[in-house]
Amino acid sequence: MAEEKIFQVNNLTKFFPIRSGLFSRVSGHIRAVDSVSLQVEEGLTMGLVGESGCGKSTLGRTMLNLLSPTGGEALYRGQDVYQLDARSLRELRKEMQIIFQDPYSSLNPRLNVGEIVGEALRVHGITSSKSETQEKVEHILKVCGLAPYHIRRYPHEFSGGQRQRIGIARALVLNPKFIVADEPIASLDVSIQAQIVNLMEELKEQFGLTYLFISHDLSMVRYISDRVAVMYLGKIVELADTHELYKEPLHPYTEALISAIPTIDPVAKKERIILKGDVPSPANPPSGCYFHPRCPYAFSRCKVEEPEFRNITGSRYASCHLL
Amino acid sequence: MSKLLQVENLSTTFYTEDGMVPAVRGVSFHLDYGESLGIVGESGCGKSVSCLSVMRLIPKPGEMTADNIDFEGKDIVSLRERQMQQIRGNDMAMIFQEPMTSFNPVFTIGYQLQEAIRLHQKMNKHDAKEKSIDMLRQVGIPRPEKVVDNYPHSLSGGMRQRAMIAMAISCQPKIIFADEPTTALDVTIQAQILELIGELKEQTNTSVVFISHDLGVIAEMVERVIVMYSGIIVEQSDISSLFSNPKHPYTIGLLHSKPRIDDERAKLKPIPGSVPNPLDLPQGCPYNPRCEYVMDICRNKLPDMYEIDKNLHQARCWLYA
Numbered sequence: 001m002a003e004e005k006i007f008q009v010n011n012l013t014k015f016f017p018i019r020s021g022l023f024s025r026v027s028g029h030i031r032a033v034d035s036v037s038l039q040v041e042e043g044l045t046m047g048l049v050g051e052s053g054c055g056k057s058t059l060g061r062t063m064l065n066l067l068s069p070t071g072g073e074a075l076y077r078g079q080d081v082y083q084l085d086a087r088s089l090r091e092l093r094k095e096m097q098i099i100f101q102d103p104y105s106s107l108n109p110r111l112n113v114g115e116i117v118g119e120a121l122r123v124h125g126i127t128s129s130k131s132e133t134q135e136k137v138e139h140i141l142k143v144c145g146l147a148p149y150h151i152r153r154y155p156h157e158f159s160g161g162q163r164q165r166i167g168i169a170r171a172l173v174l175n176p177k178f179i180v181a182d183e184p185i186a187s188l189d190v191s192i193q194a195q196i197v198n199l200m201e202e203l204k205e206q207f208g209l210t211y212l213f214i215s216h217d218l219s220m221v222r223y224i225s226d227r228v229a230v231m232y233l234g235k236i237v238e239l240a241d242t243h244e245l246y247k248e249p250l251h252p253y254t255e256a257l258i259s260a261i262p263t264i265d266p267v268a269k270k271e272r273i274i275l276k277g278d279v280p281s282p283a284n285p286p287s288g289c290y291f292h293p294r295c296p297y298a299f300s301r302c303k304v305e306e307p308e309f310r311n312i313t314g315s316r317y318a319s320c321h322l323l
Numbered sequence: 324m325s326k327l328l329q330v331e332n333l334s335t336t337f338y339t340e341d342g343m344v345p346a347v348r349g350v351s352f353h354l355d356y357g358e359s360l361g362i363v364g365e366s367g368c369g370k371s372v373s374c375l376s377v378m379r380l381i382p383k384p385g386e387m388t389a390d391n392i393d394f395e396g397k398d399i400v401s402l403r404e405r406q407m408q409q410i411r412g413n414d415m416a417m418i419f420q421e422p423m424t425s426f427n428p429v430f431t432i433g434y435q436l437q438e439a440i441r442l443h444q445k446m447n448k449h450d451a452k453e454k455s456i457d458m459l460r461q462v463g464i465p466r467p468e469k470v471v472d473n474y475p476h477s478l479s480g481g482m483r484q485r486a487m488i489a490m491a492i493s494c495q496p497k498i499i500f501a502d503e504p505t506t507a508l509d510v511t512i513q514a515q516i517l518e519l520i521g522e523l524k525e526q527t528n529t530s531v532v533f534i535s536h537d538l539g540v541i542a543e544m545v546e547r548v549i550v551m552y553s554g555i556i557v558e559q560s561d562i563s564s565l566f567s568n569p570k571h572p573y574t575i576g577l578l579h580s581k582p583r584i585d586d587e588r589a590k591l592k593p594i595p596g597s598v599p600n601p602l603d604l605p606q607g608c609p610y611n612p613r614c615e616y617v618m619d620i621c622r623n624k625l626p627d628m629y630e631i632d633k634n635l636h637q638a639r640c641w642l643y644a
Contacts, residue, residue: 051509051510051511051512052509159597159598161597162597189365189366189536189598190365190536190537190538190577190580190581191365191576191577191580191593191594191597192593192597193580193593194579194580194581194591194592194593194594195593195594195595197591198590198591198593216509216510218510219539219581219582220582222582223582223591256511257510257511259514260510260511260513260514261510261539262513262517262537262539262540262542262543263539263542263543264538264539264542264566264578264581264583272514272518274511274514274515274518275511275514275515278479278481278482278512279509
């Protein structure tokens with residue numbers, strides 16, 4: 001597949017300061033995203049997996065310039081999104097949108113659906129009249145599996161799955177090219193998750209979208225993604241085509257993650273790798289390879305030297321001294 | 324195996340400002356000694372409320388009724404509150420989903436463990452402390468003599484859930500109700516906790532009722548499953564035939580909603596629509612508005628449980644009448 005790069009991220013870093021004491025002096029940093037490089041090809045879905053606190057949401061938001069980076073660059077079609085002036089950034093925002101995890105807190109309860117979805121159209125001056133806005137909103141609601149009469153209802157009148165559809169409609173109404181979906185199905189019931197994932201797949205086909213699909217649900221990521229990046233403590237430890245990654249994980253962390261997926265087939269009990277201990281604090285990461293305290297294969301070199309994130313074969317990247 | 328718990332026709336109703344919410348409607352099941360039973364269903368299907376009802380932990384204005392809840396010859400429904408307190412914690416224990424909110428934040432882990440131990444076992448403070456350290460060690464908490472004096476907030480989610488399990492098993496209960504014990508945890512931590520529960524069950528031969536919305540977790544943890552929808556049991560089966568030969572359209576729909584590991588590009592087939600509002604339940608089978616096999620009778624009359632495989636597999640669906 002020779003798709004064009006829509007996003008190229010180089011050494012992107014985002015640290016959050018920890019303030020403490022009387023004068024709120026900065027006493028340390030949470031290394032949420034720690035020199036991450038990756039590229040997203042147009043028209044494909046990039047899955048981003050990792051455990052809570054690994055920095056996957058921060059990476060997604062920093063890429064969209066919703067958080068300003070500590071260092072590094074993010075090129076959208078060759079343009080660094082951090083170097084743009086306010087006006088060009090505003091133009092760019094139409095092309096990059098985000099879908100949030102929690103459809104309960106990401107919709108303003110005081111606005112009705114028409115206002116929520118139509119707001120972006122008004123802000124960007126895409127529609128010139130009220131009737132035009134309404135027409136566009138009704139159309140996009142229909143595309144997202146809602147009915148036109150929903151336009152005058154408020155978020156509390158909808159179920160979780162329907163609210164997520166509103167969130168998707170809001171992202172889609174500007175006709176974007178790139179969407180960061182930040183755990184879009186995590187707070188939904190199983191039967192509704194499948195509805196939303198199928199909807200996202202259909203929309204991708206219909207509008208030629210590119211997704212960055214952030215999730216901790218490894219089986220859903222496998223289902224929806226073409227490529228997958230695995231994050232651990234702010235760093236990407238492995239990046240590969242979905243099929244290869246799940247068939248033969250290279251990094252020990254990926255291997256453990258995949259072996260930990262509970263399978264539906266009770267006959268095929270597989271060998272499970274149980275990682276010891278918890279994820280270390282991103283404020284005080286371990287020396288050398290961040291994963292070494294939990295890694296079943298760690299040896300002396302892992303404690304002192306940080307492995308380089310490098311190309312292993314073809315389109316596979318990983319950072320591990322074993323490779 | 325003989326029966327440890329027998330529940331017959333359990334119903335639990337909550338009275339709210341908007342009206343009566345029938346959370347559980349006529350549920351019957353049993354649990355054998357040393358058995359692990361799974362209850363699976365989506366949020367609001369009544370799986371947690373069923374277990375809370377068996378422990379008689381339904382707060383007012385909720386109300387629970389049952390023809391019979393037999394626990395080792397004792398009728399749970401007619402017991403006095405004092406007698407129930409003897410059973411709760413001692414014979415039946417619960418592991419809750421959110422270990423952050425189920426511990427009291429102002430007492431140390433050790434204090435809360437000792438409270439449970441001293442309430443049910445005649446023990447002085449010193450012995451109770453020893454025992455609580457011992458329990459924490461059993462569930463794999465490092466440096467238990469330190470952790471025992473820690474407050475809940477200083478433990479990670481996985482460690483807190485381990486402490487919760489230590490509390491649940493501290494009085495060697497006969498039944499443990501595990502209510503979504505790993506839902507709030509990360510995958511690698513979930514694997515740790517599931518392994519721990521499995522090990523403890525092997526060692527002590529405790530019966531476990533495992534509540535989860537995750538079919539994968541259920542498949543790994545239990546021998547027999549109950550599928551609940553809208554407050555009723557729609558299917559009951561041993562684990563292998565539920566996954567190889569699901570009968571109720573809802574169970575089939577649930578299984579098709581999850582990506583299969585063995586079949587990579589099998590399309591997801593979601594269940595259309597959403598769970599009915601408990602204030603306004605449909606007539607007949609509660610699944611009929613979403614069911615692809617719906618017939619006229621489904622809209623009028625709730626089906627019985629029909630035998631698919633004698634004593635092993637039953638489904639509540641007119642297709643098998």
